[in-house]
Amino acid sequence: PMSNRRRHTGSRANPDPNTCLGVFGLSLYTTERDLKEVFSRYGPLAGVNVVYDQRTGRSRGFAFIYYEHIDDAKEAMERANGMELDGRRIRVDYSITKRPHTPTPGIYMGRPTHNGGGSSSSGGRRRESNYDRGYDRYDRYDEYDYRYSRRRSPSPYYSRYRSRSRSRSYSPRRY
């Protein structure tokens, strides 16, 4: 029947309209404050996240903009896409992923059971950040996350394999 026919949901190339925008091609020097200034022109923001490299702490050159209203997101996406920011042409699109990660999904969110907190439930205090409202239904782990996170191959090119086969063959070095 139709019910399990999968609705044509956004692809990577064509994400569905959404209150979260991904901004790519940023200058490394564009800050969240800069983005806030620019993107709040189209409507109230719920948040801005520049993605930083965990090691170097530098921007990875892309960010996510959260709008309160999807209409503002639409407008921002149309008007800000291709605009120049800090000398770089930025690409703005609806985000594929909705949030960095779900903190401990599917675990008990109530009070700690040790200490006789007693009441088993309902006290489950949920986090109330800007990003938490209304995004829970997007919490499925998309395929993308896995694809990008599990790629850890021990780069064959610098292994002893190569150096061995290298050293066995004499080097023709012509001058």
Place this chain on the structure above:
DNA sequence: GTTGAGCGTT
């Protein structure tokens, strides 16, 4: 002020 394809777990 790295030159830049890309969708995030501070």
